[in-house]
Amino acid sequence: MRSLRAGKCIFFLLICGVCIGQQKGSAGNQMQSLGHYWFVMFGKGSNWGRDSATTAKLFQDHIHYIISQREPGKIITGGPFLDKATWIGFEIYSCKTSEEVEKITEADPAVSSKILSYEIHPWATLKGEVKFE
Numbered sequence: 001m002r003s004l005r006a007g008k009c010i011f012f013l014l015i016c017g018v019c020i021g022q023q024k025g026s027a028g029n030q031m032q033s034l035g036h037y038w039f040v041m042f043g044k045g046s047n048w049g050r051d052s053a054t055t056a057k058l059f060q061d062h063i064h065y066i067i068s069q070r071e072p073g074k075i076i077t078g079g080p081f082l083d084k085a086t087w088i089g090f091e092i093y094s095c096k097t098s099e100e101v102e103k104i105t106e107a108d109p110a111v112s113s114k115i116l117s118y119e120i121h122p123w124a125t126l127k128g129e130v131k132f133e
Contacts, residue, residue: 035127037076038093038101038120043086045114055115062110066091074104088116092123 049055069075078091095101101120110116 032126032128034124037123037125038095038098039123040091040093040101040105041119041121042088042090043117044088045117047114058110058113058115062108062116065108069104
């Protein structure tokens with residue numbers, strides 16, 4: 001287990017080093033840099049499936065809330081998974097701190113009513129690489 005963790009850490013540091021090393025090209029021009037985001041995974045909460053009419057209303061409220069957080073750029077993208085996996089869906093947040101992500105997530109009607117549970121994970125990728133058409 002320890003060697004697996006060490007391997008993951010080395011891999012992560014190698015990728016970060018490559019990304020950071022690519023920030024300036026040979027002519028000194030600016031290239032892509034590493035962006036820091038938050039990956040929020042949604043699962044079934046403790047009140048999942050108890051009252052279908054209430055759950056349907058809360059999912060509508062959840063969608064409206066997510067859209068309201070996309071407009072100012074706090075949530076970049078995400079959505080539900082279409083299979084019967086353990087995770088219901090995800091959102092990618094663009095926030096400065098995990099506390100800000102938690103505050104936004106806790107205000108989600110589906111989360112505050114415990115229809116959805118969540119996990120927050122810091123996530124890094126090259127800036128500009130997350131694009132959808």
